[in-house]
Amino acid sequence: MRILAIETSCDETGASVVEKKGDAQTIQVLSNVTATSLAIHATTGGIIPENAAREQVKYIIPVISEALLKSENFGKIPDKWDLETANKILKEKIDAIAITYGPGLIGSLLVGVETAKTLSFTFNKPLIPVNHLLAHLFANFIHTPPSFPFMGLIVSGGHTDLLFFESLKNYRWLGGTRDDACGEAFDKIGRLLGLSYPAGPEIEKRAKDGSSTKIRFHSPLIDSHDFDFSFSGLKTEVSRFIEAKNLTKALTNEICYALQDAIFKVLAKKTIRAANLYKVNHIVLGGGVSASKTLPEYFKYSIKKAGLSLKILVPNREFTTDNAAMIGAYAVLDYKPLNWHRVTASPDLYFV
Numbered sequence: 385m386r387i388l389a390i391e392t393s394c395d396e397t398g399a400s401v402v403e404k405k406g407d408a409q410t411i412q413v414l415s416n417v418t419a420t421s422l423a424i425h426a427t428t429g430g431i432i433p434e435n436a437a438r439e440q441v442k443y444i445i446p447v448i449s450e451a452l453l454k455s456e457n458f459g460k461i462p463d464k465w466d467l468e469t470a471n472k473i474l475k476e477k478i479d480a481i482a483i484t485y486g487p488g489l490i491g492s493l494l495v496g497v498e499t500a501k502t503l504s505f506t507f508n509k510p511l512i513p514v515n516h517l518l519a520h521l522f523a524n525f526i527h528t529p530p531s532f533p534f535m536g537l538i539v540s541g542g543h544t545d546l547l548f549f550e551s552l553k554n555y556r557w558l559g560g561t562r563d564d565a566c567g568e569a570f571d572k573i574g575r576l577l578g579l580s581y582p583a584g585p586e587i588e589k590r591a592k593d594g595s596s597t598k599i600r601f602h603s604p605l606i607d608s609h610d611f612d613f614s615f616s617g618l619k620t621e622v623s624r625f626i627e628a629k630n631l632t633k634a635l636t637n638e639i640c641y642a643l644q645d646a647i648f649k650v651l652a653k654k655t656i657r658a659a660n661l662y663k664v665n666h667i668v669l670g671g672g673v674s675a676s677k678t679l680p681e682y683f684k685y686s687i688k689k690a691g692l693s694l695k696i697l698v699p700n701r702e703f704t705t706d707n708a709a710m711i712g713a714y715a716v717l718d719y720k721p722l723n724w725h726r727v728t729a730s731p732d733l734y735f736v
């Protein structure tokens with residue numbers, strides 16, 4: 385089974401060709417191309433949806449074409465405008481098309497969904513609609529076979545959600561953020577600190593030099609009995625803290641450490657409590673914030689402290705932030721094609 389996967393939920397335009405041979409345990413990524421409009425959003429301090437959609441229109445055809453050409457041309461840099469060869473590969477080598485249908489920004493999603501529908505109709509290929517959030521978790525199963533049951537934590541710029549996966553078909557949402565997502569908290573507070581967008585990676589880097597700090601911020605809802613999170617209050621707490629202070633480099637680094645500590649502590653504590661309650665052996669992390677090398681360290685420390693033995697899975701770094709290979713991986717593992725005219729963009733899609 386060889387799949388062309390397309391991802392356009394936000395500011396990344398991704399296309400990938402993935403393959404699962406017979407009963408192979410792992411998925412091969414034959415190509416994975418991502419174009420990003422991040423530089424434009426850095427100038428506006430965040431994403432303006434119309435700008436993101438406009439860039440999607442610009443990138444979609446060359447990105448798909450490049451992914452198709454690369455899937456047949458290891459090592460060579462193809463001419464991404466060689467649409468004739470790309471069409472031939474799609475026609476002859478691809479079994480199905482997978483597409484992110486939500487959640488995400490409506491304008492961005494529409495570009496990918498309408499393109500995928502057109503290709504599905506024109507080339508007569510089955511079309512598999514994929515939930516972007518579930519795909520973030522399934523990014524782990526590109527190189528490692530899935531092991532159910534597991535506790536899944538999605539941590540991205542738009543989402544913080546905890547899901548119990550009993551099996552592929554049987555999963556349950558246990559809780560999520562009541563307001564800002566954890567990545568959003570990093571980005572918004574980063575802006576207060578004068579860091580560029582997206583701030584998560586720089587906060588992680590600076591936190592390494594601020595670890596001797598005595599500054600502590602609250603870990604919201606850390607002792608609540610549910611599995612909810614809340615990060616918008618941290619913005620107010622940090623903004624009050626820095627009022628009338630001279631934000632030196634050293635102080636900024638210390639704030640970054642304290643902020644990361646407050647967020648990662650609550651993510652680890654609640655996920656580990658859920659894993660213990662539901663008696664699973666694996667915790668699976670996914671989403672842009674799982675690109676952090678520090679986050680799994682918090683999990684390992686808390687697991688050890690609680691005297692538990694739980695395994696933590698994190699996707700390979702290239703599959704943590706938005707990409708199409710994870711969309712392909714999900715479609716391979718949960719192959720459910722729909723007739724193209726039944727596939728529609730669903731910006732508010734949750735867990736179905």
Ligand code: KG4
Nearest residue numbers: 540541542567582584585672673676705706
């Ligand atoms: O999954 P993603 O690429 O896009 C969404 O679907 O939202 O996630 C982007 C988020 C941003 O908020 C960014 O600040 C955060 O991931 N991020 C990080 C790190 N790298 C990216 N947050 C903390 N530490 C990192 N190293």
Ligand code: ZN
Nearest residue numbers: 540671672706
């Ligand atoms: Zn995402």
